Amino acid sequence: MEKKKLKKRNEVDRKYKWAIEDLFPNDVEWKKEFALTKDLIPKISSYQGKLSESAETLFEFWQLHDEISLHLERVYVYANQKYHEDTGESTYQALSNQATNLSVQVSSALSFMVPEILSIPEETLNSFLVSNQELKTYEFAIKEIIRQKPHTLSTEMEELIADTGEMADAPDSIFSMFNNADLKxxxxxxxxxxxxxxxxxxxxxxxxxxxxxxxxxxxxxxxxxxxKFKNTLAATFSANVKQEAFYAKVRKYPSTLAKELDKSNVPLSVYTNLIDVVHENLPLLHRYVSLRKKLLGLNELHMYDLYTPIVKDAGMKIDFEAAKEMVYNGLEPLGDKYRAALKEGFDNHWIDVYENEGKRSGAYSWGAYGTHPYVLLNYQDTLDHVFTLAHEMGHALHSYHSDAALPITYAGYRIFVAEVASTCNEALLMEYLLGKTQKRQERAYLINHFLEQFRTTLYRQTMFAEFEMITHQKSMDGEALTSDTLCKLYRDLNIQYFGNDIVVDPEIDMEWARIPHFYNAFYVYQYATGYSAAIALSRKILKEGKPAVDDYIGKFLSGGSSDYPIELLKKAGVDMSTREPVEQALGLFGKLLDEMEELMA
CATH class of the missing domain: 1.10.287.830 (putative peptidase helix hairpin domain like)
Incomplete structure (x- = not known):
């Protein structure tokens, strides 16, 4: 059978392409804004050494910072989105490289900002905020810089630390080169x-x-x-753990974990609660593993049997028009205003729908402040891709509401909450689909899709987070992270998490060696906490209706980074500093598992 050939970019129907011209009508206008941005760089430097002069000077500088950020974001997003339309197009490869170089120049020019603000006495900064009402817009950003002061070094030391950045990136760079280029x-x-x-x-x-x-x-x-490379990989992993520990020590943190959580002012209890609650609910995962073994009809379930579908998709083929309708109907609990914005995105070319020759793979939501968000898809007519549409529009409408409510300084949202709005959309869509299907096979397929999200996002990412916590602690305690140590630890965790009804194959002992996120310390836990928060929010919205929706949209989606992520979630009614959201999410997992066991009995 001949494989269907992908269309070239110019062969794709206009109605399935995003309106990139809403950012810039053409490359000529992009080049003008590129030049404008470049011309602003010397203006930044003219403020160096002057930020302490007056409240007015500091306000003027921050306004300039916002202005250049706005122009740079527009330049960068356009160049890269045009490049992503067809990565083989040399014109946009060049524009993307130019935008990246410009971004580096701007970052370098702004590097004096934080140390110089920190050199201003706190009482002076407070008097600036009192005397200049316009400067108060930036009060939270200024106070966040002050909060980090105990961990900020002298200007000379900060410059020295900055100069070590390339060396610090070495373990990650070596692993990436090995894993993506050399390993065959x-x-x-x-x-x-x-x-x-x-x-x-x-x-x-x-x-x-x-x-x-x-x-x-x-x-x-x-x-x-x-x-074959276990010792090299262990040495690379260990080197990364050590360099992270070095920066924690230099910045006067008791541990790498403390340093990483402090970036978003997340309490340590968030991390430990996650692991504790998941441990208490491991019997549910063991039950799911047992059900998988039974439904696959296996005498022995092995680690390589965890991803094969246990329920067939019941022939569900969903074209893009039907997918949009499904998502629109599924998000009815979020109210008319939310769905009006969703429809605006559907009808006004926010989305680049289908795969074409050279198009970037995967899916994402992106955009520049001041214009609508964009969503890149490579849509196939499957239920998974319907959920991808709901997910990416969740990101897009998070940005849409934050951008509308806030100045550019606060419009972006932090990684800790980045997956909350997208996953909340998926959970609401799932409830809608489960509510309207009576077919046993279809219902079982949907529930299994949901159960797999829990297994791979909440349980698996928490296991990764626990592995990280233990390995970093072992290194701090002076224990060598050899391949044998890492393999044994990883094996023990798999046995603990997956239970007695699976054969924990010896090969899985090496899985730690292929997880790129381990080179970005204490990042993965946020997938699990974000998922838990999203499930809690979706239940609250379904149960309470308009009051919960108003808090969710008005205080969380519109909150950007105007407060710490934990506080923004609290305003929406979910307190991630407690055990409750994770307990609630795993309670839902248990109910779904009960129904799946009944359906497939």
Whole structure:
């Protein structure tokens, strides 16, 4: 059977393309704004050494900071989105590189800002805020800089620390180069008996295969390849842990974990509560694993059996027009105003829908302050892609509301809450679909989709977070992170998390070696907390209606980064500093599991 050839960009129907011209009508206008942004850089430097002169001077500088941020964001987003339309197009490769270089120049010019503000006595800064009402717009940003003062060093030391940045990135760079460029896997036989090279991308689809031989061969081949380099990978991992510990010590934090959580002012209890509550609810995951074993009809469930579907998709083919209608109807609990903005996005070319030759893979939401958000999809007619549409429009409407409510300084939102709005949309859509289907097979398929989200996002990412916490602590205690130490620890966690009804294959001991997020310390826990917060918010919206929606949109979606993420969520009625949201999410997992067991009995 001949594979359908992808369309070239100019062959795609206009109605399925985003309106990038809403940012700039053409490249000529982009070049004008690029030049304008570049011309503002010397103006930044003219303020160096003068920020303490008066409240008016500090306000003027911050206004300039906002102005250049606005222009740079527009320049950067346009160049990269045009590049993503067709990555083979050399014109936009060049524009993307120019935008990146301009961004580096701006960052360098602004590097004096924080140390200089910190050199101003706190009482002087407070008097500036009292005497200049316009400056009060930036009060939270100024106070956040002050909050970090105990961990900020002298100007000379900060410059020295900045100069070590390239060395600090070395473990991550080495791992990335090894994992993405140098590491090659052997060929394996696919479902049709053809020899195919195993790659990172193909590995996921092989694990989802209905052919167990393919799953096993892919799993064993991948980890056998990593195992050949186990000592090198352990040394690289250990070097990254040590460099993180060095910066924690230099910045006067008791641990790397404390340093990373402090970036968003997140209490340590958020991290430890997550792990504790997940531990208490591991029996639910063990039950799900047992159900998977039963439904697959296996005498032994292995680690390579965790991703293959246990319920067929019941032939659900959903074209893009139907997907939009499904998402619009599914988000009815969020009210008419939210759905009006959603429809505006659907009808006015916010979305780049279909794959074309050279288009960037995956899906994302992005955009520049002052214009509407954009969503990139590579839509296929599947239920998974309907959920992707709901997810990315969740991001887009988070940005839409934050941008409308706030100045550019606060419009962006922090990583801790980045996945909340998107996942909340998915949870509401799921409730809608479950509410309207009576077909047993369809309902089982939907519930299994939901259960898998819990397993892969809440349970698995928490296991990763626990692995990180233990390894960083071991290193701080002076214990060497050898390949044997890391493999044993990772194996023990898998046994604990997945229970007795699965064979914890020896190959899985090496999985730690292929997780790129471990090179961005204490990042992964935010997937699990964000998911828990989103589930809690969706339940609140479904139960309480308009008051919960008003808090969610008016205080959270419109909050950007105008307050700390924990505080923004509290305003919407979810307190992530307590155990309750994680307990509530896992309670829902338990109810879904109960129903799945009944459906498939």
């Amino acid at each position: 896997f052997p060929e394996i036989k696919n479902e049709d008996g053809e020899m195919v090279e195993l790659t990172h991308g193909r590995y996921v689809s092989f694990l989802e295969s209905s052919d167990r031989r393919v799953r096993q061969e892919a799993f064993q081949t991948l980890y056998a390849t990593y195992k």
